[in-house]
Amino acid sequence: xxxxxxxxxxxxxxxxxxxxxxxxxxxxxxxxxxxxxxxxxxxxxxxxxxxxxxxxxxxxxxxxxxxxxxxxxxxxxxxxxxxxxxxxxxxxxxxxxxxxxxxxxxxxxxxxxxxxxxxxxxxxxxxxxxxxxxxxxxxxxxxxxxxxxxxxxxxxxxxxxxxxxxxxxxxxxxxxxxxxxxxxxxxxxxxxxxxxxxxxxxxxxxxxxxxxxxxxxxxxxxxxxxxxxxxxxxxxxxxxxxxxxxxxxxxxxxxxxxxxxxxxxxxxxxxxxxxxxxxxxxxxxxxxxxxxxxxxxxxxxxxxxxxxxxxxxxxxxxxxxxxxxxxxxxxxxxxxxxxxxxxxxxxxxxxxxxxxxxxxxxxxx
Amino acid sequence: xxxxxxxxxxxxxxxxxxxxxxxxxxxxxxxxxxxxxxxxxxxxxxxxxxxxxxxxxxxxxxxxxxxxxxxxxxxxxxxxxxxxxxxxxxxxxxxxxxxxxxxxxxxxxxxxxxxxxxxxxxxxxxxxxxxxxxxxxxxxxxxxxxxxxxxxxxxxxxxxxxxxxxxxxxxxxxxxxxxxxxxxxxxxxxxxxxxxxxxxxxxxxxxxxxxxxxxxxxxxxxxxxxxxxxxxxxxxxxxxxxxxxxxxxxxxxxxxxxxxxxxxxxxxxxxxxxxxxxxxxxxxxxxxxxxxxxxxxxxxxxxxxxxxxxxxxxxxxxxxxxxxxxxxxxxxxxxxxxxxxxxxxxxxxxxxxxxxxxxxxxxxxxxxxxxxxxxxxxxxxxxxxxxxxxxxxxxxxxxxxxxxxxxxxxxxxxxxxxxxxx
Ligand code: SF4
Numbered sequence: 001x002x003x004x005x006x007x008x009x010x011x012x013x014x015x016x017x018x019x020x021x022x023x024x025x026x027x028x029x030x031x032x033x034x035x036x037x038x039x040x041x042x043x044x045x046x047x048x049x050x051x052x053x054x055x056x057x058x059x060x061x062x063x064x065x066x067x068x069x070x071x072x073x074x075x076x077x078x079x080x081x082x083x084x085x086x087x088x089x090x091x092x093x094x095x096x097x098x099x100x101x102x103x104x105x106x107x108x109x110x111x112x113x114x115x116x117x118x119x120x121x122x123x124x125x126x127x128x129x130x131x132x133x134x135x136x137x138x139x140x141x142x143x144x145x146x147x148x149x150x151x152x153x154x155x156x157x158x159x160x161x162x163x164x165x166x167x168x169x170x171x172x173x174x175x176x177x178x179x180x181x182x183x184x185x186x187x188x189x190x191x192x193x194x195x196x197x198x199x200x201x202x203x204x205x206x207x208x209x210x211x212x213x214x215x216x217x218x219x220x221x222x223x224x225x226x227x228x229x230x231x232x233x234x235x236x237x238x239x240x241x242x243x244x245x246x247x248x249x250x251x252x253x254x255x256x257x258x259x260x261x262x263x264x265x266x267x268x269x270x271x272x273x274x275x276x277x278x279x280x281x282x283x284x285x286x287x288x289x290x291x292x293x294x295x296x297x298x299x300x301x302x303x304x305x306x307x308x309x310x311x312x313x314x315x316x317x318x319x320x321x322x323x324x325x326x327x328x329x330x331x332x333x334x335x336x337x338x339x340x341x342x343x344x345x346x347x348x349x350x351x352x353x354x355x356x357x358x359x360x361x362x363x364x365x
Numbered sequence: 366x367x368x369x370x371x372x373x374x375x376x377x378x379x380x381x382x383x384x385x386x387x388x389x390x391x392x393x394x395x396x397x398x399x400x401x402x403x404x405x406x407x408x409x410x411x412x413x414x415x416x417x418x419x420x421x422x423x424x425x426x427x428x429x430x431x432x433x434x435x436x437x438x439x440x441x442x443x444x445x446x447x448x449x450x451x452x453x454x455x456x457x458x459x460x461x462x463x464x465x466x467x468x469x470x471x472x473x474x475x476x477x478x479x480x481x482x483x484x485x486x487x488x489x490x491x492x493x494x495x496x497x498x499x500x501x502x503x504x505x506x507x508x509x510x511x512x513x514x515x516x517x518x519x520x521x522x523x524x525x526x527x528x529x530x531x532x533x534x535x536x537x538x539x540x541x542x543x544x545x546x547x548x549x550x551x552x553x554x555x556x557x558x559x560x561x562x563x564x565x566x567x568x569x570x571x572x573x574x575x576x577x578x579x580x581x582x583x584x585x586x587x588x589x590x591x592x593x594x595x596x597x598x599x600x601x602x603x604x605x606x607x608x609x610x611x612x613x614x615x616x617x618x619x620x621x622x623x624x625x626x627x628x629x630x631x632x633x634x635x636x637x638x639x640x641x642x643x644x645x646x647x648x649x650x651x652x653x654x655x656x657x658x659x660x661x662x663x664x665x666x667x668x669x670x671x672x673x674x675x676x677x678x679x680x681x682x683x684x685x686x687x688x689x690x691x692x693x694x695x696x697x698x699x700x701x702x703x704x705x706x707x708x709x710x711x712x713x714x715x716x717x718x719x720x721x722x723x724x725x726x727x728x729x730x731x732x733x734x735x736x737x738x739x740x741x742x743x744x745x746x747x748x749x750x751x752x753x754x755x756x757x758x759x760x761x762x763x764x765x766x767x768x769x770x771x772x773x774x775x776x777x778x779x780x781x782x783x784x785x786x787x
Binding site for chain 2: 065092098099101106120123127130131134138288290313317321322323325328342
């Protein structure tokens with residue numbers, strides 16, 4: 001095991017250690033502010049997407065257009081595999097999540113014997129305007145109070161502020177890794193390991209682990225293959241990431257919400273609840289976000305001096321496809337070569353030849 | 366496509382009125398250059414009617430384009446531009462026509478720049494379609510958000526008339542009222558016109574009366590021994606009245622429709638005297654082949670007697686008391702998507718409707734290109750089958766006829782009728 005692997009193992013370890021002695025709140029997406037759960041003295045459990053597993057129950061209730069990871073999660077929730085959770089929070093940040101929530105509720109209503117965790121809909125909306133801002137703030141508060149009720153904790157502005165400070169501190173610690181990503185010392189696969197572990201760590205633990213990664217990286221050679229942006233809404237598919245990087249290329253930034261974007265810094269304000277709501281609405285990407293990806297693409301491409309962009313659009317996509325032509329044209333205008341991969345839902349090996357061809361041409365260029 | 370004879374006098378009147386309205390709309394928008402809005406069908410048109418701002422409804426515009434057989438051309442064009450084939454079609458046909466930008470073939474020579482575009486965010490793609498469309502037309506897009514419902518109670522069609530405040534949840538209604546007021550302020554600011562609240566209240570009262578009358582027509586049809594009105598004529602009359610909801614004409618037309626239905630019921634007239642099996646059509650209309658609805662009458666005595674448009678009028682629109690018309694409108698805007706596409710509302714309602722209408726079999730439209738319209742289909746099928754109503758899925762699109770094989774689909778349905786309905 002290399003020094004870097006050893007350092008990264010701290011994040012793997014955090015992600016895999018079972019929580020004990022605290023209420024557990026499952027979050028099905030990074031779009032739900034984990035600091036609300038921590039402020040109420042419960043443990044946020046980020047349910048990282050699984051690409052394999054059973055979908056028997058999902059096949060019974062869900063239509064063809066739900067992605068495989070959501071089907072596996074549905075099976076786990078409806079089949080009792082998540083019964084250790086005291087609450088399962090689902091955001092209203094895509095139609096798939098909203099249906100996931102309503103479908104689970106309906107299974108619960110029709111088959112009460114099933115051991116489905118208690119569900120909470122985090123009804124975050126994405127348009128602007130005063131009424132939506134008020135609504136979102138109310139939703140943030142409602143989730144906080146619900147977890148407080150679960151843990152028997154009195155809601156407190158200080159606890160909330162403390163948790164928001166911790167969250168900001170974690171984001172700051174992670175910013176220190178950005179130069180390593182942008183200079184292709186850390187791979188996209190390394191980054192996913194980090195992001196998967198962070199939710200289960202305190203700021204101090206994150207800080208120590210980040211420093212260990214930085215130290216270990218000093219002996220890691222810079223990868224010389226193409227620096228790529230991974231664009232599109234696709235979930236963090238480790239096999240796809242590994243397949244791309246096996247060619248020597250490096251994913252220096254990814255657009256989806258399971259990657260680095262969720263840890264980008266955000267404005268603070270005197271109104272903690274309002275600031276948390278606004279950040280969830282505006283900074284964290286989702287299918288319903290209004291912020292077109294163009295600013296982010298521009299910034300990410302120039303910060304990492306990216307040479308190419310790989311778009312991954314799942315076969316069931318019904319939304320990102322509307323953004324794709326403009327994003328593709330923008331990438332090309334920025335001098336990036338582009339590759340569109342779709343579909344790669346189940347087996348990224350299917351995309352192997354396309355990736356090789358693209359990167360060979362990249363190399364020749 | 367065979368034309369099916371119209372059995373009701375009011376159906377012809379609806380067609381004539383719609384034609385005149387269409388000509389007037391065209392005159393106002395194209396010739397006089399009046400400011401107009403492009404709106405999704407499920408947005409609060411009432412607000413624009415109260416400001417006397419003409420509107421073009423996206424889905425209606427899509428039907429106009431489809432009727433000119435232009436859908437294949439436009440969808441192929443979108444594909445050439447890099448928009449993949451899995452994207453939606455129903456709501457994107459108008460965008461495609463604008464992007465294609467050839468006035469020589471587009472209906473009306475293409476839509477001129479509107480005042481604004483407005484859509485409710487009932488899916489993940491509509492905001493993108495409208496944003497692109499707004500950019501192409503050089504007009505702003507006003508999105509209306511779509512809050513989720515945390516604990517929907519299944520029997521909404523009973524609770525929604527008088528207990529609508531609690532059914533649709535006060536915090537969601539607050540949000541929707543806020544958004545509607547923001548829309549009004551936006552439209553006022555862009556047109557210099559004033560939203561006439563007295564006119565709006567009067568419109569809401571007329572709508573309430575119209576939907577009540579349509580509810581009576583619906584009950585007559587459901588309870589008659591044999592269905593007195595084909596489903597295609599139910600749709601035409603309901604949709605035309607709904608199109609003009611809030612006007613004296615809308616109410617008068619709904620009343621004339623109800624009266625003609627009643628006269629047929631009283632006289633014992635059946636739309637199809639040979640009726641032996643009653644079918645339910647679940648989903649939007651099959652606009653590119655409405656003759657499909659009559660295809661099994663002669664051969665199997667199978668008659669489509671139910672589609673959502675008429676039964677939804679009373680349950681989906683009426684709010685009592687109507688003391689706060691804006692809040693009542695907000696409750697309609699907030700809930701329409703759940704009622705028609707989400708469990709437990711849609712599956713519970715369809716079982717209730719199937720029983721109330723003595724339905725023998727159900728056909729469910731499954732549009733591949735519109736996920737929300739295909740949502741809940743498994744709950745629907747399970748619950749209807751459990752209630753003794755066999756279900757057949759029909760995979761096609763409402764406006765895109767490229768993958769529609771009429772004879773093959775008729776053969777499938779014939780097999781279903783013979784094997785499942787006996
Ligand atoms: S998914 Fe359906 S409702 Fe949404 S924009 Fe597309 S066609 Fe319209």
